[in-house]
Amino acid sequence: MAEIIASLAGIGARYDAVFCDLWGCLHNGHTPFPAAVAALQGYRRAGGTVVLLTNSPRPKASVVAQLDGMGVPRDAWDEVVTSGDAAQFAMLSGAVGRRVFHIGAEKDEAFFTDFATDLMDYAKAQPPITRVPLRDAEGIVCTGLRDDMVETPEDYRVELLLGKTLGLPMLCANPDIVVDFGDKRLWCAGALARDYEAMGGRALYFGKPHPPIYDLARRRLGxxxxxxxxxxxxxxxxxxxxxxxxxxxxxxxxITGGIDAAAFGPDSNHPDPTLLEPWLVARQLSATFAMGHLR
Known part of the structure; x- marks a missing residue:
């Protein structure tokens, strides 16, 4: 049974470090959550290390710039690890070939050019990655929808069917299905990868819950x-x-007050334990702790 707690401070002394998600925990895509920022600042002041661990397909530098732009203070975190970082390493290693077809937005261009310090030397030593039309590709790199404000996964059905017919593996740079951007719910790369697998295609994942992003996070924490x-x-x-x-x-x-908040009662700050526990059991998962919003 997940123990419902009042604050991170109440359990923080048990842990040397936290791997903390961004969207839905620290910010909503527009603005940071003040209570979450304060909680992480307090945890760091007490000696803990904060690693922001996100399924964003963007590399670390882009995410840091985004955090700075929305006003998340630098003293709320120590390190950032992204699904994009882990997926970049796989792409550079040739996981889906060296001629790739890209599905993603213009804002994701940095995925092909901007590498974190611990990936830069490796990137320079590898043969180049070339983006080509779908029929000329060895694999697909999916960082998200091209316009996630208006598109849905159904808009990609023809492309995905062709990729599957050609036998192309897909590198999914963000396993998330959806994310809440302010009060709008947006589709992510994981939704396209899910549909691709449903068609019989093969998708490769490197963000949460898959091991590569945790391996990278542990190395950077080390x-x-x-x-x-x-x-x-x-x-x-x-x-x-x-x-x-x-x-x-x-x-x-x-954090129950995020994407599944409606499942746990009308007060997102205080999840109803009579709703939370059966919801977790139905998914055969059991968090150690739970709280409405990070504070």
Whole structure:
């Protein structure tokens, strides 16, 4: 049974570091959540290390710029690890070939050009990745929808069917199905990868809940603190943040007031335990802790 807690401060002393999700936990795509910012600042002041762990398909530098732009203070975190970072490494390694067809928005262009410091030398040593038309490709790189404000996965059915017919593997740079952007729910790359697999195509994932992003996060955390730190995973995605943390053998804090808030009663700040527990059981998952919003 998930223990419903009042604040991160109440359990923070048990953990050396947190892997904290962004969308739905720290911000809504437009603005940061003040209580969440304060919670992470307080955790760091008490000696904890904060790694922001996100399924954003963008590389670290782009996410940091986004956080700066919306006013998330730098003293709320120590390191950023993105699904884009982990997927970049796979792409550079040739996971879906070196001639790729890209599905994604203009804002995702940095995925092909902007590499974190610990990937830059590796990138320089690899043969180039070339973007080509679908029929000339060895694989597909999906960072998201081209215009997620208006499009849906159904708009990509013809392209996905052709890719499947050609036998192309898909690299999915963001396993999330949806994300809440302010009060609007947007489709993510994971929705296209899900549909591609339903058609019989093969999709490769590198963000939460899959191991590559956690391997990268541990390596970057290891550069900040030595030993074997106790880690708490925080997030509002039951199939990403919680499932991923559980698979890594880590404790988890489920933020119920995020994408599934409607399932836990009318007060998003205080999840109804009589609704929460059967909801978790139905998904065969059990977070260590739960709270409405990170604070």
């Amino acid at each position: 550069a900040l603190r030595k030993g074997e730190p106790q880690i708490l995973c925080i997030g509002d995605g039951i199939a990403t943040d919680v499932q991923g943390g559980m698979a890594e053998g880590l404790d988890t804090l489920f």
